[in-house]
Amino acid sequence: VGWWDHVAPAAKDPINGVTEAFLADPSPFKINLGVGAYRDDKGRPVVLQCVREAEAKIAGSEFLESISASVSTKMVEESVKLVYGKDSDVVKEGRSAGVQALSGTGACRLFAEFQRRFHPESHIYFPDPTWSNHHNIWRDAQIPERTYHYYDPDSKSLDFAALMDDIKNAPDSSFFLFHPSAHNPTGVDPTEEQWREISYQFKVKGHFPFFDMAYQGFASGDLDKDAQAIRIFLEDEHLIGCAQSYAKSMGLYGHRVGCLSILCVDSKQAAAIRSQIQQIARAMYGSPPVHGILLVETILSDPNLKSLWIDEVKRTTLRQNLEKLGSSLNWEHITNQVGS
Ligand code: PLP
Numbered sequence: 001v002g003w004w005d006h007v008a009p010a011a012k013d014p015i016n017g018v019t020e021a022f023l024a025d026p027s028p029f030k031i032n033l034g035v036g037a038y039r040d041d042k043g044r045p046v047v048l049q050c051v052r053e054a055e056a057k058i059a060g061s062e063f064l065e066s067i068s069a070s071v072s073t074k075m076v077e078e079s080v081k082l083v084y085g086k087d088s089d090v091v092k093e094g095r096s097a098g099v100q101a102l103s104g105t106g107a108c109r110l111f112a113e114f115q116r117r118f119h120p121e122s123h124i125y126f127p128d129p130t131w132s133n134h135h136n137i138w139r140d141a142q143i144p145e146r147t148y149h150y151y152d153p154d155s156k157s158l159d160f161a162a163l164m165d166d167i168k169n170a171p172d173s174s175f176f177l178f179h180p181s182a183h184n185p186t187g188v189d190p191t192e193e194q195w196r197e198i199s200y201q202f203k204v205k206g207h208f209p210f211f212d213m214a215y216q217g218f219a220s221g222d223l224d225k226d227a228q229a230i231r232i233f234l235e236d237e238h239l240i241g242c243a244q245s246y247a248k249s250m251g252l253y254g255h256r257v258g259c260l261s262i263l264c265v266d267s268k269q270a271a272a273i274r275s276q277i278q279q280i281a282r283a284m285y286g287s288p289p290v291h292g293i294l295l296v297e298t299i300l301s302d303p304n305l306k307s308l309w310i311d312e313v314k315r316t317t318l319r320q321n322l323e324k325l326g327s328s329l330n331w332e333h334i335t336n337q338v339g340s
Pocket of ligand 1: 179
């Protein structure tokens with residue numbers, strides 16, 4: 001008696017609120033834009049063909065008991081190649097501390113906890129605005145947040161001058177979070193030249209860049225192009241952190257498959273950091289569910305399935321097909337805009 005009398009309902013999550021409003025709306029024309037995942041004409045989740053084929057391949061495999069180290073290592077290896085480039089030095093030299101994570105959210109949460117343990121006095125700078133859950137994730141890890149200028153509502157574009165000022169005025173060695181492509185919620189990304197300037201200024205200030213990559217492939221239809229910001233930072237030899245999610249890019253929202261990677265000075269440091277993050281994960285949730293990890297691993301390591309996936313990610317294919325079908329509507333917005 002009385003144990004929980006002081007517990008009031010939590011504030012509603014703004015994104016879940018959109019879904020609740022959607023479900024409550026009787027209109028037959030309603031569309032839920034709250035969750036950025038593939039949907040068919042009837043608004044149902046789309047299962048990609050590559051996922052269907054991977055399911056068939058892994059059916060009956062002996063994965064139910066527990067996750068073997070090799071399973072998770074393969075998924076992490078392939079994820080790291082996807083984001084840093086398969087020929088990048090960090091991949092060749094084994095300088096990335098990567099761990100499987102519970103989708104993008106879980107990867108951010110692991111990083112925030114890691115940040116608190118090893119930089120307890122630090123802050124995190126978010127773009128203004130940012131995905132609403134970033135606030136919750138770093139708050140729960142007890143890392144205070146600050147914001148940097150990003151979106152200018154008047155011009156509906158990036159406020160680059162103010163962003164650069166904030167980077168310059170932040171204390172040296174600050175942690176910054178970036179959306180490398182398809183910024184959520186604005187859809188506005190820096191240009192290649194602007195990323196170069198940001199990267200240069202990060203070198204000057206010694207800031208730490210953390211990239212939350214929730215939509216690789218969704219902005220341009222090209223996985224490498226969407227990783228361009230990260231590749232620019234790599235060229236400038238930054239040590240960066242990255243959260244990856246397969247929720248949207250493989251339509252695996254319900255399976256919670258993701259990866260957290262942190263670049264290190266050498267493979268020895270990578271081993272130390274990996275073991276620390278694994279220890280954090282162990283206390284939070286033990287180990288992640290294996291089914292989704294096996295699906296992603298199967299797709300990324302089978303050349304045929306991987307190229308099928310790359311094709312499916314390309315929204316340009318969608319546009320071409322619509323045009324081939326003789327649609328007279330203008331579908332340019334599908335390739336011109338960043339649909340996050
Ligand atoms: N980061 C950003 C910027 C997002 O928009 C989202 C999802 O909406 C996520 C992370 C989390 O994605 P996941 O479903 O993989 O946890």
